[in-house]
Amino acid sequence: MEVAESDESLLVRLRAGDESAFLALVTRYQASMVRVARSFVPNEAVAEEVAQDTWIGVVRGVDRFEGRSSFKTWLFRILVNRARTAGVREHRHDTFDPTEPAVSPDRFDATGAWAEPVTPWESDADDRLVAATWGPSLRAALDGLPERQRDVVLLRDVEGLSSEDVCAVLGISEGNQRVLLHRGRSRLRTVLESELATRGR
C-alpha cells in the first residue's frame, strides 16, 4: 500500500512552484474545507469561493508559513477567517438540544441500567475492512450532523486536529467543543450500531 506524502513534504514542493504538490493538497483538504466553510456562509457556492480564496492565500503565503502550527491548522484558520468575512448567515438554524441524550432513554430500565446487554464490536478488524464497510454510512452520518457538531467531529476525528486547535480555528470554548464532540460522536456511534444490527452480524 502506498504511503501518503506528508503535508510538510508537499509544502516544500509547493514552495518550489510544483503544481502536482498543490493538487495533492487540494485533493486532501478541499472537501473538508467546503464543508466547514458551509457552516459560516449562506450557500454552497459561497463556501466554494471561500475555499478557493483560501488556496490563493496558501499559494501566495506559503513562504511565510513558519510551521509553528501544523499546515492543516493554518489552512483551516485561514478558511474560517475568510468564511467569517465572506458572509454572515442571516440565521443559523443549528439549534440542537443540549440535553439530547447520547443513547435513547428506552435503552435503560427504571434504575438507569442497560435494559438489554450491549454487544461488543470487533475492534481488531482490519482497518481497510472497517473503512470499506463503514465508510459510506459514516460519511453520510457525518454530513447529516448539525453543522457545529459536524465541524468539530470533522476537524478532530477526520482531520486529526488537537482540541486546542479546533477551539482556535472555530473560535469556541473548550467546554463547548467537548459538548459538540460528545453529541456528534454519540450520534455516529448510534448510526454504526444500527448499521451492524441491520447487517445482522
Next chain:
Amino acid sequence: MMLALRRRDELVCRQVVELVNDYLEGALSRRDRRRFERHLRACPNCTAYLEQMRVTVAATGLLTPEDLTPEATAEFTRLFRSWTDADGGGGGGGVDGTVPPA
C-alpha cells in the same frame, strides 16, 4: 450491580454514557474518573459501550477524502497557473486579512 446502584455515590449506566466522551478526552475530574472507572469494572455493558465509542472514533479517522472530479482538477490547475503567473515577485495578498484582488 444492583447493590452498587443503591449507593447514592455510584453512577448508573445512563449517566455513564454521557461521561464517556469526557473520559476519552481526559476531561473528567479525578473524583468523576474514579467513579467512572469503578462503574466500568463492574459493568460489562458500559465497558462494551466505551469500546464501541473508541471504534467509532477510530473508524471516523479512517474516512478518506473523496477524489476531486476531473472538472475540479482542471479548474484548480488553471487557477494555480494563473496565481503563480500573476504573482511574479510581488509576494501577493494577505494570509489572514482581506481577500486579494482577483
